[in-house]
Amino acid sequence: MTFVLRDYQNKLISDLKHSMVSGNHNVVVQSPAGSGKTVTMAAIAKSATDKHNNVLFIVHRREIVEQVKQTFKAYGVDMTLCYVGMVQTVTRRLEKLDKPQLILVDECHHALAKSYTRIFDYFKQANVVGFTATPIRLSGQGLSKVFDDLILGPQIDWLIDNNFLAPYEYYSVKLIDDKKLKKNSTGDFSSKSMDSASKNIIYGDVIKTYKRVASNTKTIIYTHNVESSIKVAKEFNDAGFKALQVDGKTPKDKRKQVMDDFRNGKVTILVNAELYGEGVDVPDCQTVIMLRPTESLSLFIQQSMRCMRYRPNKTATIIDHVANYTRFGLPDSEHKWNLEGGKKSKKKANTDSISIRQCSKCFGVFRANLKICPYCGAKYEVKEQEVEVKKDVELQEIKKVMKYNTDYILTKKVSELNTMAELKAYQKAKNYKNGWTYYQAKLKGII
Numbered sequence: 001m002t003f004v005l006r007d008y009q010n011k012l013i014s015d016l017k018h019s020m021v022s023g024n025h026n027v028v029v030q031s032p033a034g035s036g037k038t039v040t041m042a043a044i045a046k047s048a049t050d051k052h053n054n055v056l057f058i059v060h061r062r063e064i065v066e067q068v069k070q071t072f073k074a075y076g077v078d079m080t081l082c083y084v085g086m087v088q089t090v091t092r093r094l095e096k097l098d099k100p101q102l103i104l105v106d107e108c109h110h111a112l113a114k115s116y117t118r119i120f121d122y123f124k125q126a127n128v129v130g131f132t133a134t135p136i137r138l139s140g141q142g143l144s145k146v147f148d149d150l151i152l153g154p155q156i157d158w159l160i161d162n163n164f165l166a167p168y169e170y171y172s173v174k175l176i177d178d179k180k181l182k183k184n185s186t187g188d189f190s191s192k193s194m195d196s197a198s199k200n201i202i203y204g205d206v207i208k209t210y211k212r213v214a215s216n217t218k219t220i221i222y223t224h225n226v227e228s229s230i231k232v233a234k235e236f237n238d239a240g241f242k243a244l245q246v247d248g249k250t251p252k253d254k255r256k257q258v259m260d261d262f263r264n265g266k267v268t269i270l271v272n273a274e275l276y277g278e279g280v281d282v283p284d285c286q287t288v289i290m291l292r293p294t295e296s297l298s299l300f301i302q303q304s305m306r307c308m309r310y311r312p313n314k315t316a317t318i319i320d321h322v323a324n325y326t327r328f329g330l331p332d333s334e335h336k337w338n339l340e341g342g343k344k345s346k347k348k349a350n351t352d353s354i355s356i357r358q359c360s361k362c363f364g365v366f367r368a369n370l371k372i373c374p375y376c377g378a379k380y381e382v383k384e385q386e387v388e389v390k391k392d393v394e395l396q397e398i399k400k401v402m403k404y405n406t407d408y409i410l411t412k413k414v415s416e417l418n419t420m421a422e423l424k425a426y427q428k429a430k431n432y433k434n435g436w437t438y439y440q441a442k443l444k445g446i447i
Contacts, residue, residue, distance in 0.1 A: 031153030142341025243269035
């Protein structure tokens, strides 16, 4: 297998090297889910082992260990100098491991946990490089206690526009009672309150929506507990779809077999509880169904984008039955990341306080203060009060709220931009760097 790093991956590595040369010992690299973080880390690990340095790679899920090893081997990393292990295993084997010069941390937003800091303290001489799509804790706490610098990767909408992530369609209607959701000590919703809030979910309606917008696509379903995951899998199987269920207590061998069957197409639907939210790579997964409400921005992004790995002509489908988008916006909503965390890093979109309108012609959803639909141009008379979404209506597509321009340049795809003027207008509307127009113009043969 031959890997060719993308330009933005090379830039991340270049920025990382510059940061470390500048004296930063521990560095976070932020890059969106599906942007190829494992391959980027493989390139960094290869550079280290080529210099005969030892590398320690820490992951937090059993399923990811073999996946990482295969990618690293294929990239040419000297695995005799690179140990890949779960954080729990590493903490038990500290005295037995070769002293690393570099520690790589997958999903490093977990790195403030004691199990991680114990490793960092034990190998103080090692540089720590963490990768994550969301450099923030559920509490809103940043990562500055462990890391000295933050390197930012490309925006999600840029990755979609340039065919590095799949475009998506987002469907949602609230089927749970938010008033019954209560937080636990971690800051996310408690299992008991999710049980109570989810009592009104009718699984037959979940299947009906699946048939309408995503029938027979390879699908991952996220539920909030084992019992609900078992129920959902049964309902889909009874409806004639091949579905398998897994959870944290499923034996290792069975979990591997289920994932293999899903990847190989022997089963269409994978229903899980508290698994497969981070790091698991299933490029041909096309649909995600969310039946688990969450207060975790990281969990929302990881789960909703699990179906957005790029494939030619693929459009991902996200079905949000618990209205998580009302807490966080959409998968490609922009977030202002920094090491300090806080409100600036955790940007939410709460539609209880933001009036929204759904276009009756194209079903796009946007802020109600706009009198013209930014997608199709339909005109509206803004009313003082918006109609509340009812539980018995079919899910409609939720579309990204774009900055509205009267020249409607944002309604176009990059492939439809054919002049320098259009490219510059698009660049300005998207707030891209100046080099983007030049790069696109060269690709199109305009210059």
